[in-house]
Amino acid sequence: MVAASKESKFFDDRHKWNPLPHYFYNKTHNKSKNYQFSNFTRAYRSWFVPYLKTRIHSHEFRPLLSFLYTDLNCNLNCHYCYCRGKKIPGMTMQVAKDAVKWLQSVGCRVLAYMGGEPLVRKDFIIELTRYAVKNGFFVYLPTNGILMDKPFIDDIGEAGISVINLAVDAIDGYKGIPKYFNRIKPQFQYLVQQEKKYGYITFFNINITKNNVTDAKKLTEIAHSHGIGTDYHINEPPQIEYQDFDHEQDGAWITEAEYYEVDNLLDWIIQKNLEGYTMVNSVKHLRAMKLFIRHQLPAWPCMAGMYSMIIRLDGSFAPCFELYGSNEDWGNIYDGHKFDPEKLSRQKQKCSPHCLSTCNFQVSHYSSSLIYSLQWLAKHADLLTDTFW
Ligand SMILES: C[S@@+](CC[C@H](N)C(=O)[O-])C[C@H]1O[C@@H](n2cnc3c(N)ncnc32)[C@H](O)[C@@H]1O
Ligand code: SF4
Numbered sequence: 001m002v003a004a005s006k007e008s009k010f011f012d013d014r015h016k017w018n019p020l021p022h023y024f025y026n027k028t029h030n031k032s033k034n035y036q037f038s039n040f041t042r043a044y045r046s047w048f049v050p051y052l053k054t055r056i057h058s059h060e061f062r063p064l065l066s067f068l069y070t071d072l073n074c075n076l077n078c079h080y081c082y083c084r085g086k087k088i089p090g091m092t093m094q095v096a097k098d099a100v101k102w103l104q105s106v107g108c109r110v111l112a113y114m115g116g117e118p119l120v121r122k123d124f125i126i127e128l129t130r131y132a133v134k135n136g137f138f139v140y141l142p143t144n145g146i147l148m149d150k151p152f153i154d155d156i157g158e159a160g161i162s163v164i165n166l167a168v169d170a171i172d173g174y175k176g177i178p179k180y181f182n183r184i185k186p187q188f189q190y191l192v193q194q195e196k197k198y199g200y201i202t203f204f205n206i207n208i209t210k211n212n213v214t215d216a217k218k219l220t221e222i223a224h225s226h227g228i229g230t231d232y233h234i235n236e237p238p239q240i241e242y243q244d245f246d247h248e249q250d251g252a253w254i255t256e257a258e259y260y261e262v263d264n265l266l267d268w269i270i271q272k273n274l275e276g277y278t279m280v281n282s283v284k285h286l287r288a289m290k291l292f293i294r295h296q297l298p299a300w301p302c303m304a305g306m307y308s309m310i311i312r313l314d315g316s317f318a319p320c321f322e323l324y325g326s327n328e329d330w331g332n333i334y335d336g337h338k339f340d341p342e343k344l345s346r347q348k349q350k351c352s353p354h355c356l357s358t359c360n361f362q363v364s365h366y367s368s369s370l371i372y373s374l375q376w377l378a379k380h381a382d383l384l385t386d387t388f389w
């Protein structure tokens with residue numbers, strides 16, 4: 001067994017402040033200055049200004065981003081996924097628009113769809129995106145891409161989508177991993193081709209499991225050669241019991257037998273990150289994955305229920321994906337929130353050592369200082385690499 005001591009690399013600051021020349025102008029691709037500038041200004045308005053206000057009004061509840069579950073239904077069956085329903089009615093348009101209005105009233109300007117698969121109702125997503133963009137939101141669409149087609153890409157581009165996060169775990173599919181590159185290649189090519197016309201950012205979302213270590217490298221290279229970024233999850237078993245989740249045994253969870261190859265993959269990704277490949281994950285998060293798979297992760301300062309939150313199909317709230325199924329009353333869009341910072345803090349002492357939420361770890365990292373928040377801003381314009389870490 002390959003051991004990683006708890007204090008080892010998690011808090012290791014060796015890469016902090018590395019003033020190399022490739023710091024500004026990360027780039028092997030030919031993104032136009034206009035494209036970069038418009039992504040920079042959009043991120044400035046929707047992430048950075050609300051972030052400053054959240055810091056100034058620190059006693060108020062002002063989430064920086066919210067995930068909106070429009071549907072739990074999905075066209076696929078990834079074995080690791082416990083956040084999908086079978087034929088459950090989706091969110092109504094009324095609830096969705098009320099949610100946007102409520103988020104606007106609490107200063108939030110970043111709306112991320114979540115599911116299930118958002119594209120099981122494409123018209124719904126297009127209409128809601130138009131509405132949210134008109135109301136000043138930066139809108140982020142995660143999708144397995146299979147239901148995308150050219151008209152949808154043009155419509156969502158015209159609606160003003162900011163980010164399209166294309167989930168692919170492999171080059172070709174295998175049991176339990178139905179999201180694979182060759183299945184969505186035509187959609188991918190059109191998506192990348194139209195990027196500059198509509199100004200959105202595309203990236204791959206890769207879940208690292210016990211089975212896809214080689215594929216994760218290949219996908220990273222494909223993304224880089226097309227001038228798009230990557231975002232990695234580490235496969236996590238559910239934190240709470242989910243009714244109808246029937247893959248507890250074959251969810252491709254990482255075991256001791258895979259520590260060595262997963263470590264090698266993470267070292268390789270960290271190296272690419274430092275070389276200037278565009279990645280959402282901080283190096284700190286990638287390092288923490290090694291501790292996570294060994295069940296050695298220390299508690300970390302998760303900001304769920306404070307800087308981020310989720311809105312469920314019926315408009316009710318929860319702090320994060322992992323607690324989607326929680327029975328606790330966290331409030332809703334009509335009565336307001338019931339997130340209690342002290343209660344959340346106690347909860348996170350228990351849950352954070354067993355959770356490495358990609359989204360919440362980045363929120364915690366990039367909001368922890370002005371420097372990191374500027375780095376996050378610059379990442380949207382593809383101007384910086386992650387050499388701070
Ligand atoms: C729940 S899906 C919803 C959006 C879309 N259907 C998709 O697949 O991206 C969002 C992301 O959650 C991640 N995810 C799902 N189950 C996970 C698990 N058990 N551990 C880590 N990440 C997971 C996947 O990588 C997936 O891309
Ligand atoms: S990860 Fe996405 S595509 Fe896969 S089953 Fe879950 S919701 Fe569907």
Ligand code: SF4
Nearest residue numbers: 302320322351352355
């Ligand atoms: S640590 Fe994980 S489970 Fe706990 S509140 Fe944060 S995101 Fe949710």
